[in-house]
Amino acid sequence: MTLPLSNTLQDYLEAILILTEQDEAVRISDLAQLLGITKPSVTEGVKALAAQGLLRHEKYGPVFLTAEGEKMATEVRHRHLVLKQFLINVLGVSPALAEKDACLMEHAVSSDTVARLVQFMEKRLQES
Amino acid sequence: MTLPLSNTLQDYLEAILILTEQDEAVRISDLAQLLGITKPSVTEGVKALAAQGLLRHEKYGPVFLTAEGEKMATEVRHRHLVLKQFLINVLGVSPALAEKDACLMEHAVSSDTVARLVQFMEKRLQES
DNA sequence: CAAAAGTGTTAGGACATCCTAACTTTTAAA
DNA sequence: TTTAAAAGTTAGGATGTCCTAACACTTTTG
Numbered sequence: 653m654t655l656p657l658s659n660t661l662q663d664y665l666e667a668i669l670i671l672t673e674q675d676e677a678v679r680i681s682d683l684a685q686l687l688g689i690t691k692p693s694v695t696e697g698v699k700a701l702a703a704q705g706l707l708r709h710e711k712y713g714p715v716f717l718t719a720e721g722e723k724m725a726t727e728v729r730h731r732h733l734v735l736k737q738f739l740i741n742v743l744g745v746s747p748a749l750a751e752k753d754a755c756l757m758e759h760a761v762s763s764d765t766v767a768r769l770v771q772f773m774e775k776r777l778q779e780s
Numbered sequence: 781m782t783l784p785l786s787n788t789l790q791d792y793l794e795a796i797l798i799l800t801e802q803d804e805a806v807r808i809s810d811l812a813q814l815l816g817i818t819k820p821s822v823t824e825g826v827k828a829l830a831a832q833g834l835l836r837h838e839k840y841g842p843v844f845l846t847a848e849g850e851k852m853a854t855e856v857r858h859r860h861l862v863l864k865q866f867l868i869n870v871l872g873v874s875p876a877l878a879e880k881d882a883c884l885m886e887h888a889v890s891s892d893t894v895a896r897l898v899q900f901m902e903k904r905l906q907e908s
Numbered sequence: 909c910a911a912a913a914g915t916g917t918t919a920g921g922a923c924a925t926c927c928t929a930a931c932t933t934t935t936a937a938a
Numbered sequence: 939t940t941t942a943a944a945a946g947t948t949a950g951g952a953t954g955t956c957c958t959a960a961c962a963c964t965t966t967t968g
Contacts, residue, residue, distance in 0.1 A: 658954075658955085660954080660955065660956095679915075679916090680915070680916060680917090681914085681915060681916080689955090689956070689957090690956075690957065690958080691915075691916065691917085692916085692917070692918080692919095692956085692957075692958085693955070693956055693957075694916095695916065695917060695918090696917095696954095696955080696956085697955085700954090711916080711917080711963090712915075712916060712917085712962090712963060712964070713916095739893060742900070743893065743896040743897065743900060744896060745892065745893055745896060749890055749892060749893070752890070753888060753889055753890050753893050756887070756888030756889075757885055757888040757889065759884070759888070760881060760884030760885040760887070760888045761881055761884075761885065762877055762880070762881050764873060764877055765867060765871065765873055765877070765881050768871040768872060768873060769871065772870070772871060786924075786925090788924080788925065788926095807945075807946090808945070808946060808947090809944080809945060809946080817925090817926070817927090818926075818927065818928080819945075819946065819947085820926085820927075820928085820946085820947070820948080820949095821925070821926055821927075822946095823946065823947060823948090824924095824925080824926085825925085828924090839933090839946080839947080840932090840933060840934065840945075840946055840947085841946095
């Protein structure tokens with residue numbers, strides 16, 4: 653049913669989620685700018701995501717995540733945020749580098765590892 | 781001069797390093813098996829690495845890392861090992877999953893973050 | 909409301925990586 | 939030493955992701 657999404661398309665979902673929460677409507681142009689790619693590329697990616705039922709998009713219109721798409725986007729962002737917090741608060745990595753690393757690592761870590769990172773940081777807070 | 785290698789080609793280098801240390805000669809077939817891809821794909825990848833001066837390969841012969849190739853391979857493996865140790869010893873991830881996660885994460889973490897992970901684990905050992 | 913500016917799409921192509929099928933070379937065994 | 943098995947290569951094709959150029963639609967604004 654739901655095949656695993658490529659890293660690239662996960663990035664699209666995450667970007668759409670972020671834009672959804674700050675703008676009213678998410679446009680192809682906004683995505684292109686945030687993702688740092690051209691509009692034709694975004695159009696293509698959006699088409700693929702729509703074909704998987706992860707978002708809704710009508711020609712020349714804005715983009716909306718479906719429930720399933722939002723769920724996946726939220727998971728990706730969760731991984732991103734957990735990793736970033738770990739890098740900054742535990743390792744002392746600079747925020748800018750943490751952001752960069754987290755962008756890549758979010759596609760590499762398993763759910764189990766993320767859950768353990770969360771646990772680890774909680775325990776660490778209690779102990780201090 | 782040295783353009784950044786793709787994740788795929790970094791994996792090739794790492795595999796060659798591992799095989800180099802356990803067998804006398806590294807063959808295309810060995811690599812194909814270890815990487816889980818077909819021989820034609822390996823032939824192609826090896827050609828690309830040879831073109832970048834990272835390994836030496838004559839038709840129908842074995843594969844040898846150059847000094848530069850070995851250096852890069854060692855770096856990749858270092859990232860891999862540091863991550864794996866962290867996952868197992870600090871987070872308590874199972875060895876099998878740690879291996880899997882490290883395989884992907886090794887292409888995502890910056891040198892700075894790896895260095896900090898090492899530091900973190902050293903400090904942690906001293907404190908215990 | 910017409911024209912300019914902005915937004916989105918289509919077409920066509922590049923590149924990396926993988927594959928299968930068919931062929932060649934090398935190695936090993938009868 | 940010839941032949942069968944194994945190893946390696948080549949050719950040709952698929953897929954995913956990106957691009958530029960050109961075109962189509964929409965929005966803004968004079």
